[in-house]
Amino acid sequence: MQLDKDNENELVVAYCETSGSKITTNIACYDYNEKQYVQGDVTSAVELTGVVSPISENNYINARQNHPSNEKVMYTFTCNKQTFIALEHIAYKGTQCSYECHIYTVDGGVLKEHSNWFEQTNGSSDYAQACQKVKTFFANFGITRNNYIVPSDYNKGRYYEINFESDIELMYRYCYYYTEDGGSRKDIYGFDNFESAAELK
Numbered sequence: 001m002q003l004d005k006d007n008e009n010e011l012v013v014a015y016c017e018t019s020g021s022k023i024t025t026n027i028a029c030y031d032y033n034e035k036q037y038v039q040g041d042v043t044s045a046v047e048l049t050g051v052v053s054p055i056s057e058n059n060y061i062n063a064r065q066n067h068p069s070n071e072k073v074m075y076t077f078t079c080n081k082q083t084f085i086a087l088e089h090i091a092y093k094g095t096q097c098s099y100e101c102h103i104y105t106v107d108g109g110v111l112k113e114h115s116n117w118f119e120q121t122n123g124s125s126d127y128a129q130a131c132q133k134v135k136t137f138f139a140n141f142g143i144t145r146n147n148y149i150v151p152s153d154y155n156k157g158r159y160y161e162i163n164f165e166s167d168i169e170l171m172y173r174y175c176y177y178y179t180e181d182g183g184s185r186k187d188i189y190g191f192d193n194f195e196s197a198a199e200l201k
Contacts, residue, residue, distance in 0.1 A: 049109030
């Protein structure tokens with residue numbers, strides 16, 4: 001897809017790296033020349049132009065910390081003829097919810113952070129206020145968000161959903177959660193292709 005005005009296609013990929021007690025989420029941008037790919041010049045068809053690392057979190061998976069649900073979603077949207085890439089991160093720990101969003105533009109194949117938002121709730125008492133702040137943040141891009149989290153029962157292994165508008169192109173969603181049955185715990189890692197959710201073993 002063309003994410004800037006240089007008439008060249010870009011590929012955007014999100015991936016995680018684990019180092020010690022931290023998990024880092026990276027977003028990589030590649031220039032992509034389809035003509036070179038078709039002609040067999042695969043090496044020159046894709047070129048890495050930039051990497052950003054917007055999210056770093058504790059490695060609760062290996063540390064076995066009490067962390068019910070963790071979800072990352074990446075998508076693109078257009079505002080005032082400008083294409084943006086958004087990465088949202090939602091993490092639950094007990095009654096607390098942390099919400100983080102980074103929004104990028106692409107300039108010459110390089111990712112540049114346009115804006116970001118972080119919000120943390122201490123429970124249901126300030127949940128509505130946090131939702132309103134997020135709604136205001138997205139309104140600046142012409143996106144209407146009535147709320148940003150639809151809570152569910154994590155003990156049944158359901159995803160925490162994020163609401164989107166129809167003109168947003170979803171690119172990626174990854175979710176970690178666990179289920180408990182009779183005192184035994186099962187870790188589940190899910191990648192959702194927006195048609196069906198698959199459990200990865």
